[in-house]
Amino acid sequence: MTLHPTPSEPLAPVTAQPRDDQIDVFGMTHPGLRRRENQDHFLLCSLHKTMRVRGSSLPNPELLEIPSERLAFFGMVADGVGATEGGEAASRAAIEAVAAYATHAMRCYYGGDPENHEAFLHALGQAARDCQETVLARGREHPEYRGLATTLTMGIGVWPWVYVLHIGDSRMYRLRGERLERLTRDQTMAQELVDSGVLPPERAAHSRFANVLASSLGGELQPDLLRFDNEPDDVFLLCTDGLTHHVSDEAIRERLLRMTSAEQVCRALVQDALDGGGSDNVTVVVGRAVVGRRSPP
Amino acid sequence: MTMTTPSEAATRKPRDDELDLYGVTHAGKVRKENQDHFLFCTLHKTMRVHGTSLPTPELLEMPSERLASLAMVADGVGGTAGGEAASRGALEIIATYVTHTMKAYYGTDPAADPAELLDCLRSAAQTCHERISAQAAARTDLRGMATTLTLAMVTWPRVFVLHVGDSRCYRFRGSEGRLDRLTRDQTMAQDLVDAGALPPERAPSSPFSSILSSAIGGTTSVPEVGVFDMTPGDVILLCTDGLTRHVSDERIRDALAALQSSKQVADDLLQAALDDGGKDNVTVFIGRAVVPA
Numbered sequence: 407m408t409l410h411p412t413p414s415e416p417l418a419p420v421t422a423q424p425r426d427d428q429i430d431v432f433g434m435t436h437p438g439l440r441r442r443e444n445q446d447h448f449l450l451c452s453l454h455k456t457m458r459v460r461g462s463s464l465p466n467p468e469l470l471e472i473p474s475e476r477l478a479f480f481g482m483v484a485d486g487v488g489a490t491e492g493g494e495a496a497s498r499a500a501i502e503a504v505a506a507y508a509t510h511a512m513r514c515y516y517g518g519d520p521e522n523h524e525a526f527l528h529a530l531g532q533a534a535r536d537c538q539e540t541v542l543a544r545g546r547e548h549p550e551y552r553g554l555a556t557t558l559t560m561g562i563g564v565w566p567w568v569y570v571l572h573i574g575d576s577r578m579y580r581l582r583g584e585r586l587e588r589l590t591r592d593q594t595m596a597q598e599l600v601d602s603g604v605l606p607p608e609r610a611a612h613s614r615f616a617n618v619l620a621s622s623l624g625g626e627l628q629p630d631l632l633r634f635d636n637e638p639d640d641v642f643l644l645c646t647d648g649l650t651h652h653v654s655d656e657a658i659r660e661r662l663l664r665m666t667s668a669e670q671v672c673r674a675l676v677q678d679a680l681d682g683g684g685s686d687n688v689t690v691v692v693g694r695a696v697v698g699r700r701s702p703p
Numbered sequence: 704m705t706m707t708t709p710s711e712a713a714t715r716k717p718r719d720d721e722l723d724l725y726g727v728t729h730a731g732k733v734r735k736e737n738q739d740h741f742l743f744c745t746l747h748k749t750m751r752v753h754g755t756s757l758p759t760p761e762l763l764e765m766p767s768e769r770l771a772s773l774a775m776v777a778d779g780v781g782g783t784a785g786g787e788a789a790s791r792g793a794l795e796i797i798a799t800y801v802t803h804t805m806k807a808y809y810g811t812d813p814a815a816d817p818a819e820l821l822d823c824l825r826s827a828a829q830t831c832h833e834r835i836s837a838q839a840a841a842r843t844d845l846r847g848m849a850t851t852l853t854l855a856m857v858t859w860p861r862v863f864v865l866h867v868g869d870s871r872c873y874r875f876r877g878s879e880g881r882l883d884r885l886t887r888d889q890t891m892a893q894d895l896v897d898a899g900a901l902p903p904e905r906a907p908s909s910p911f912s913s914i915l916s917s918a919i920g921g922t923t924s925v926p927e928v929g930v931f932d933m934t935p936g937d938v939i940l941l942c943t944d945g946l947t948r949h950v951s952d953e954r955i956r957d958a959l960a961a962l963q964s965s966k967q968v969a970d971d972l973l974q975a976a977l978d979d980g981g982k983d984n985v986t987v988f989i990g991r992a993v994v995p996a
Contacts, residue, residue: 431753431754432754433754433755433756434754435756444756446756447755447756447757448754448755448756449752449754449755449756449757450752450753450754450755451750451751451752451753451755452750452751452753453748453749453750453751454748454749454750454751455746455747455748455749455770455802456746456747456748456749457744457745457746457747457798457802458744458745458747459742459743459744460724460743460744460745461724461725461726461741461742461743462726462740462741462742462743462744462794463726463728463737463739463740463741463742463986464740464742464791464794464795465791467742467744470742470744470795470798470799470802471744472802472803475803477748498757498758501757502757689756691754
């Protein structure tokens with residue numbers, strides 16, 4: 407990363423929310439090399455406040471219209487569970503329902519009022535439970551969807567915070583400076599065994615419990631609700647386990663350190679997963695703000 | 704589109720396409736210049752999709768949710784250039800201030816505490832007063848300029864009112880055929896009435912009736928704020944005193960009771976003021992939601 411501030415383009419103060427044109431986000435999904443169906447889904451969206459003038463005697467009322475004030479940025483990935491048709495439908499239903507609930511939950515939150523953090527996280531937890539109900543209801547109505555479940559990891563950027571709703575074994579990472587931090591904990595039986603001291607951490611990935619979810623939407627729902635701060639140079643990554651089966655945290659860190667754009671690094675990481683065997687569907691979402699820095703040409 | 708039952712339609716927030724908003728201003732028959740201004744706008748929350756694997760992302764593009772509808776009138780006072788500059792400046796300052804600071808959840812949560820929005824409106828008026836006063840002090844051609852300001856912001860099912868001066872905000876309760884004046888004229892005459900020194904019926908003809916006791920940019924500025932409920936069928940009317948010095952509350956009520964569209968009533972009321980002499984600039988704004996049959 408290089409800094410090239412010029413007199414004509416002063417650096418934005420670190421406390422300012424990045425502008426829309428400074429946001430660099432990308433997401434992609436790939437079925438992998440072994441599976442025919444892609445049961446992963448992702449969604450990247452933002453919520454804006456806009457003002458429309460309907461009528462006026464003023465000479466140039468359109469100058470008063472706010473182009474678009476961004477209230478929040480949403481990134482989410484979901485990995486449908488099960489080899490049946492239901493997986494894709496479950497992850498799709500979950501992500502649609504969660505998007506609707508999450509934007510609704512925004513009503514109780516705006517700006518950086520710390521008093522509202524708890525209320526917002528609580529609303530997100532409620533959104534997950536409502537969403538669980540939607541997924542279960544679909545299973546009741548359509549027997550072929552019975553037993554469907556999905557992971558869901560969602561990051562909501564409300565400058566200068568990032569709120570996370572996490573269910574299952576998809577992951578969210580943050581690159582800060584040279585350090586890659588895993589922000590979420592895999593909700594798998596293997597991880598539970600590691601946490602209780604029964605299984606050594608290095609054996610978790612190869613354990614037969616590595617793929618057994620301890621929590622999911624549609625199954626045993628135990629959402630993790632988290633909050634992190636967001637610095638201007640942070641890079642956030644969301645992915646399904648199709649990436650992390652094949653690509654180590656160290657390899658992800660290397661890619662993010664050398665990224666030129668969100669799209670470039672997503673494509674590179676998906677290719678890394680395919681090169682490593684592509685045993686599962688792979689989904690990667692990357693988001694960052696490009697504030698006062700230039701990408702290498 | 705889904706069908707709504709009558710009970711739902713009777714209580715829910717009106718849709719964007721059900722809004723019927725109209726404003727008109729006229730110099731009148733005596734004055735050469737129009738120093739009145741009006742502005743009405745809507746605030747929305749919109750969702751934008753930047754990328755997705757979902758087959759039909761347009762389903763997610765939730766119809767932009769309207770947070771609030773906002774309407775304002777202002778009646779400038781002062782020299783040739785000053786009055787118009789004051790009313791124009793006030794609307795621009797207030798529109799910018801309110802739309803930027805208004806929090807996103809108003810209009811989506813009926814249980815939200817109105818105190819915060821009332822504070823926001825009060826500080827908007829204060830900021831506006833300071834800036835207009837500063838402009839007046841800085842330029843000789845604008846010296847002494849001031850303006851009235853009356854604002855109504857509907858975040859269903861409430862209407863918030865901000866008021867300085869002698870323009871007015873009315874709410875017509877359609878279900879009862881009742882007209883409520885939501886603002887108090889900030890004139891010397893009204894102050895005398897309130898103090899018991901002048902009988903109410905003599906206020907309109909008093910020499911103090913057109914002397915403002917409070918104005919944006921004036922020596923005194925005392926913004927008043929209030930919050931009132933809205934029910935389906937209600938109509939909001941904002942006007943400058945160019946209307947009310949010629950047209951009585953009774954006639955306004957009758958016109959609203961026979962309303963066909965906001966434009967029709969606003970144009971009829973303007974015409975009534977002109978027919979009666981049109982001594983001052985006349986501005987009328989009317990806002991309502993078309994109630995589904």
